[in-house]
Amino acid sequence: MQYDVLVIGGGVGGGSVALNLASRGFKVAIVEERDWGGTTINRGSTPKRALLASAETHFRMTQLVKDVAPLSWSEMASHSAKVVLAANQRYGNNLVNAGITTIEGHATFVNSNTILVHGQRYQAKTIVLATGARPRKLEFPGSQYMEHSASFLKASNLPDKITIVGAGIIAFALASIATEAGTKVTIVQHNRMALRIFDQGLVQTLISRLENAGVVFKFDNTIQNITELSSGSYQVTTNQDQFETKAIYCVAGRVPNTEDLNLSVAGVKFGPLGIKVDERLKTSNPQIFALGDCCDAPVPKLSNYAIYQGKYLGNNLQKPVQFPIKYPTPALTVFSIPKLGQVGISTQKAADKPELEVKTMDIKNWQTYARNGDDLAKLKIIFNKGNQQIVGAEVLSQDADQLVDYLSLLIQQHVSADDLQQQLFAYPSQASDLYGIWQSR
Known part of the structure; x- marks a missing residue:
């Protein structure tokens, strides 16, 4: 069967390029071997945010009133399952309604x-x-007892004591959700680094908040073996400690899905970081492109980047001249409680640029954060000393994701202090709080 474009991988990145091309009149087919919507919709961001919605609501209530009823994991899981099912069905229907041929296998x-x-x-x-990526497997005696984040996100019941291996974005989200649901969480990390690309001062504040909530962090601990006990629990032995737990979830990175595709016969080169692509997402075969977690493009392996790459290819494939992909202002969030957000230039990179200034703001008394009891809210804003334009920010708050999105628009459009003062926002709102960024200087 002949098509204009074949897309291998039915996740959000593959769907993005397929829908874009179909809307332009191309004959498109898309292949998926597991679940339509891929990891993001079925085993990633969608169930994570659905569970987090319950956990966040509970946390916000505890900040404002006393004697809040405990969360029910079964109810949280049921809500999440409904959200995922609806998203999965909607995603599949969108492909079919666009005239795209869907192939399973x-x-x-x-x-x-x-x-x-x-x-x-x-x-x-x-x-x-x-084709996305899959969880990285760690190999040591008893490693078969470890599960991955998908098992956590789809669990109908959650044990009262769990261990999370890794200290990245997913680990902090899972730990926050589980802790708010009443589960004791231990995080094991082989070195002392957590959320390494984020401002480490804000990271330490987040770690302290989670520790106060009962999370145990074991840094500089490398797991040597896991033993199943007769009680059904597990004994975890590290290079420094030994403890019992009832479930172990490994979130120590992901590896690209490049095997079993027979890429060599197509002349497609790949390595440990994924399929090799140029600045146009073109592989070593000029008629084959790659995007998302399966390719080695030098950007974070996150859903928003895969979707953006899909839009780029949808707009540029089949054009006589293809311009290199240009990424907009980067924005990302750790969906923990509270959230940790970053947009534009980070504080780490700003430290090496004398033309930039980093201003730390305690924003817990701003209206948005004060009325929500967000007593840890803090913003680090990066300005250009010359024109006073914002070029980056990092924020810790319950609403960090929304604030970095607002700031992303300001940075992308090169908005100055004078420009912002010409805007009229609903009051009081998070947007109207933005005036305070310059007033606090």
Whole structure:
């Protein structure tokens, strides 16, 4: 069967490019071997945010009133499952309604323009690889007892004592959700670094908040073995400690899905970081492109980047001249309690730029944060000393995700203090609080 474009991978990145091309009249087919919507919708951001919604609501209530009823994990899980199912169905329907051919199964290359799925051959002049990534496996005695974040996010019941291996974005989100649900959490990290790309002062404040909530951090601990006990619990032995837990979730990174595709027959080169692409997301085969977690583009492996790359390819494929991808102001958030957000230039990078100034602001008394009892709210804003434009920020607060999105617009549009004063926002709101960024200087 012949198509204009074949997309391998039915996640949010693959769907982004497929829907964009279909809207432009291209004949498109998309292949998915597991769940439509990929990791993001089924085993990642969507269930994580659904569970976090319950946990955040509970946390906010405890900040404002006494004697808040405990959370029910079964009710949280039921709500999350409904959200995921609806998102999955909506995603699949969007593909079908756009006239895209959906193919279920594992794809392998036959040659540079032909793939094989369940014995059926499909051809296209252009192929886009969006196969995503999978959890990294750690190997040591008893490592088979470890589960991954997907198991946590889909659990109908959560043990009262769990261990999380890793100290990155996913670890802090899972720890926050579980702690608010009444579970005792231990985080094991092989070195002393947590959330390494974020402002370490804000990270330490977040760690202290979680420690006060009962989370135990074991830094500089490398797991040596895990033993299953007769009680059904597990004994974890590290290079420094030994303790019992009832479940272990490994979130120590992900590896790109590049094996079993037979990429070599298509002339596609790949390495440990994924499929090799240039600044146009083109692989070593000029008719094959790659995006998202499966490629080695030098950007964070996050859903928003995969979606943006999909839009870029959808707008540029088949054009006689393809311009290099240009990423907008980066914005990302750790969905912990409270959240940790970053936009534009980080405080770490700003420290090496004499033309920039970092201003730390205690914003807990700003209206948005005061009325929500957000007593840890803090903002670090990076200004250009010359024109006073904002070029970056890092924030710790319950609403950090919203604030970094507002700031992203200001940075992207090069808004100055005078420009902002010409805007009229609803009051009181988080947007109207933005006036305080300059008034506090």
